[in-house]
Amino acid sequence: MSNLANKDFAAATIAVQTGLNTDKNHQSVVAPIYMASNYKFEDLNNRPAYEYSRSGNPTRDLLANALTELEYGVGSVVTSSGMAAINLVLNLLSKDDVIVAPQDCYGGTYRLFDSFAQRGVFKLVWLDYYADDIEQQIQKIKPSIVWIETPSNPLLRITDIKKLSATAKSVGARTVVDNTFLSPIGQTPLKLGADIVVHSSTKYLNGHSDVVSGAVICASADDHEQLAWWANNTGVTGSPFDSYLILRGIRTLPLRIKQHSKNAQSIAEVLDAHELVKHVNFPGLPSHPDHELANRQQNYNAGMLSFELNGDINTVNSFIKNLQLFTLAESLGGTESLVCHPSTMTHAAMDEEAQLTAGITTQLVRFSVGIEDKADLVADVIQALSVANIEKNTPNAAGRSAKAGLKKVLDDDSVDSAACRLSPALAALW
Incomplete structure (x- = not known):
């Protein structure tokens, strides 16, 4: 055939x-x-x-x-x-x-x-x-x-x-x-x-x-x-x-895998440098325990990564809720970016003991990074981390005010969206 x-x-x-x-x-x-x-x-x-x-x-x-x-x-x-x-x-x-x-x-x-x-x-x-x-x-x-x-x-x-x-x-x-x-x-x-x-x-x-x-x-x-x-x-x-x-x-698989890999690499590096992130699981990072093996065995790392947040389930909820370009859904590998909470979603069939044995905690978040514009995805992750970090550290009226101020910066249409999200003001909050 x-x-x-x-x-x-x-x-x-x-x-x-x-x-x-x-x-x-x-x-x-x-x-x-x-x-x-x-x-x-x-x-x-x-x-x-x-x-x-x-x-x-x-x-x-x-x-x-x-x-x-x-x-x-x-x-x-x-x-x-x-x-x-x-x-x-x-x-x-x-x-x-x-x-x-x-x-x-x-x-x-x-x-x-x-x-x-x-x-x-x-x-x-x-x-x-x-x-x-x-x-x-x-x-x-x-x-x-x-x-x-x-x-x-x-x-x-x-x-x-x-x-x-x-x-x-x-x-x-x-x-x-x-x-x-x-x-x-x-x-x-x-x-x-x-x-x-x-x-x-x-x-x-x-x-x-x-x-x-x-x-x-x-x-x-x-x-x-x-x-x-x-x-x-x-x-x-x-x-x-x-x-x-x-x-x-x-027919588009080779092109998609390349873009998934590039986007995921950038996001993994952003996550790895953020104070709200406890640990990042992505073979493309030199800190990954299997980084050298992945380089020998794989041609690409594709778009999957996971990470643990510093905080409780409220911090996880805040981060996920404030993502704009990552849809909360199961599955993976599509052109669109997805976020998942493994312990309550993809791995809910495992009991608590099995999850802990496997290393799955309630603070673990999984990304299926899509093929959208890399700068937009990175900016979205940064702003969601910033909001979650503010809410974690100042869960009061001052914290809500800071969050509102950040959202105003992010929503300002008078400046190019990607440039605005990566502005010095946002970088300072990050």
């Missing part, structure tokens, strides 16, 4: 070109959407390439092919959601198999793994992937799957894919990497030794916050064949229209 088969092109070229000029009916440059649920048989002796869209669809196959090439795999399965993609991989396990997973993973992953393990679907061991003896622990447990989420959600810790993949292979285990936070433009786990990559395509792959979808990309034909069978068997395959939208989104 690809016009790029067996050609060594860069990721940006693959992202744009995959699927173009494949229409044989009317020679359209962009491939059409095949919405049909079923396909005609010529006779009983000749089965068509496509029979029923749950098991196979031309539009979905174009997306699968693009993801296979971008991730350097041999085959992909497109699913109806990111959780469906994760769930699909779990079909490779039996009740006596063990899966090891990081303590600080996405809340939905934690909930799915934990609920299945409690039902006896497989055995589960949570591990601290940043412990010095992590390799020895894996060798002792001898799991069937080593699950990696890097960067982790929401603490942006980095796992050495190459090292843990080698350890997994030494005990006969598959390595599965959730690559949602970076996309194949940010890192390519299969090239580092992983066996399977999963995506919530809802996020960066689609990039426009209007599709829910997932994907699984395999390094081996056998794994791909098994998972494609299970996807058809369980009915978790993605829809043609969603596949079309994601394929369209992928």
